[in-house]
Amino acid sequence: MKPRALPTLLAALALLTAGVVPAAVAAPPADSRVVAAGKRVVGYFTEWGVYDRNYHVKNIKTSGSAAKLTNIVYAFGNTTGGRCAMGDAYAATDKFYDAAGSVDGVADTWDTGALRGNFNQLRKLKKQYPNIKVVWSFGGWTWSGGFTDAAKNPTAFANSCYSLVEDPRWADVFDGIDIDWEYPNACGLSCDASGPNAFNNVISALRTRFGSSALVTAAITADGTNGGKIDATNYAVAAQKLDWIMPMTYDYFGAFNAQGPTAPHSPLTSYAGIPQAGFHSDAAIQKLKSKGIPAAKILLGIGFYGRGWTGVTQAAPGGRATGAAPGKYEAGIEDYKLISTRCPSTGTVGGTAYAFCNGQWWGYDTPATIRNKMVYANNQGLGGAFFWELSGDTTAGALVTAVKTIG
Template structure:
C-alpha cells in the first residue's frame, strides 16, 4: 500500500492541474452601478465623485444613464451634460480644465478610465421616461442597432464606451406606456444589437423582476433573448412603495418572503423564475437600490402598518437617498434580507451596507454573474454601499 501512495499523489496532482485552469477560467463577478446624466445638476454628483469616494477602484462596470430613443433610433439623452458642459480644473477628474472639443461627463469618464484601465463603461438607453419609443425601434431592429452602434462609438468620444445596455420598461407589457410589440420583439432587438456590436463589445439589458404569474417576465421571451446578451441587470427593487399611498408598509427590496408580505414578489423569487425559464445563472446580476422608499403617518414599527401618504423626499415624495436616510432615519429593524426604519411618523425601507453585503453574498452563493446598483449618487461620500457589495 505504501508503494502506491506516490502513484496516487501523482494522479491527484494531475487532476488538480487539469481542474485549476477550469476554475481560473470562471468569469469574474461583476460589480456594476449606474451613473445618471442628470445627477450633475441638482444632485451635484459628478464623475470625479466616483474617484474621490473610492467607488471607481471597486467597480468593474458603470452604466451611463440614459440615452434616448427618438424615431426608432438611439439618441443622446442630455447633450449638455453628456458632452458639452465644460469642467474646470477643480471639478475635473484629472485636475486639468477641459481644453479640447469634448466636454461634459463623457470627457470626465475618459479621464477616469485612464486611471482605471480595467473599468468598463456602457451607455444605457431607455429607462422609465425614455422607454415608450422602443415600440417604434422594435419595428426595424437592424436600423435601430445600426444607429446605436454609430452613436455609442462616435469618433468624438473614441475609446469611451465598451458596449450598450438596453433598459426597456417593458417589452410587450406596460410601464409609462404599454407596448404591444409581441413576445419576440425584445429578442429581435437584442439579436440585432449583438449582430451589429459583435462578440467583442458588451450587450446587456436591465429587465423586470415581476415574477407574478402572467406578469412582465412572462410577457417576453427573456430566455431566448439571453443568447444574445452578456448579462441581465434584474431590477430586484421597487416591489412595494407609496404608489399604495395608505400602505401597508413593506420593504421595497426584500430578498425573500416573510409572514405578512403584501404579495409574493421578492428578489429570490424573481431570480429563481428567470433561472427556471432558462436564463443562465452567470447572466443574472442582482439589483440593489442605493435609496429607500417611505410612508408618513405610520404608527407601527413593524412592516404592515397603515399610512397617510408618502414621506417627504428631497427629489420626490416617498423616495430618499441612502446617504440621507442613514442619519435622517437610521435603520432599526431588519426583515427578509433588508432593513427598515420607523422614526416619528415616518417608515422607510432601504438597504444598509450590512444587508447589501448579505445580498452580494446571496448572489455569489447562487452562482450569479454579480450585482449592480441604482445609482451612484445615492451612496455616501466614501462609497459605503459600493465597498459593501464589492467585498
C-alpha cells in the same frame, strides 16, 4: 474567508429572511472580507446627477468607488422615432469642468471640437482605472416608449445606436450598449404590445451590429409573479446574446401606493405579510433560472436609496399610511446617504432593512443587508451585482464597498 465566517452569515441570513428581526442580527463579522458576487460590480451613473445632486464623475474616484467597480452604466440615452438619440447633450458632451472638478485635475478647454462634459470625464476616469468598462444605457422608465417603434425595424434601430455610441468623438468612452426597456410586451409608463419575441429581435440586431467584442447588456423587470412581466417576454432567448442581464430587484413596494401597507422596496425573500407574492428578489432570480438563463449571466440588483411613507403609527411592516414621506428630490424616495442618518434602521425583514421614526416608515438596504445579499448572490452562482445609483452612496462609498465585499 475564515472558516467560521460563512456559517455565521448563513445563520444570520436564515433569521433575516424568516421575518422581522432586530437589525443587529444582520451585522456580519467585521474582520472577514472576500470578493463578493464573483465577477461584476456594476454601478449606474445618471446623466442628470451633475445638476441638483451635484454628483460628478470625479466623485466616483474620490469616494473610492472607482477602484471597486468593474462596470459603469451611463443612464440614459433616449429612444425616439425608432432610433437611439442623445439624452442631455449639454451634460454629456459640453459641460465645462475646471481643474478642481476634473478627474485628472486638468481643466477642460474651449477648443473647437473638444469633448467636455460627462463623456470626457469618463474618458479620464478610464485612463486612471483601465479595467472599468462603460456601457451607454438607452430607455429607462421615461424613455422606454420608443422601443415599440424600434421593434418594428430592429436593424435600423441597431444601426442608429451604433452610430451614436461609436461616434468618433467619444467612441473610446464606451465599451458597448445597455437596453433598459420598461417593459416589452407589457406596461410601464406606457404599454407595449410588440409580442414576446420583440425584445429578442432588438437584442439580436444590436449584437449583430455591435459585434462579439462589444458589451451588450439589459436591465429587465424583476416581476416574479406567475404570468407577470418576466413571463410576458422571451428573455431566455435574448439572454443568449447578452453579456449579462440585470433584473431590477427593487421598487417592489413604495408610496406609489400612498396608503400602504408599508413594505421594504427591495426584499430579498418573501416574508409573512408581504403585500404581493412573487415581489421579491429571489422570486425573480429563480424564475429567470427556471427559464434556462445561466446564473452567471444574472446580476442581483441593489437600490442605493429608500422608499418611505408618512402618517404611519406601526413600527413593524404592514402598517397603514397617509402618503409619501418627504424626500429631498422626490416625495417617497431618499438617497441612502440622507435617510440612513435622518431615520436609521430599526429592524430587518425579508433580508433587507426598515426604519421607523417620527411617523415615517422607510425601507432601504444597509451595508450589513447588502453584504448578506452578496452571500445569497454567491450561493446562487450569480455573475455579480449592480446598483442604482452611485450618487445615493455616502461620500466614502460605504454601499459600493458592501457590494464589493461580503462578511
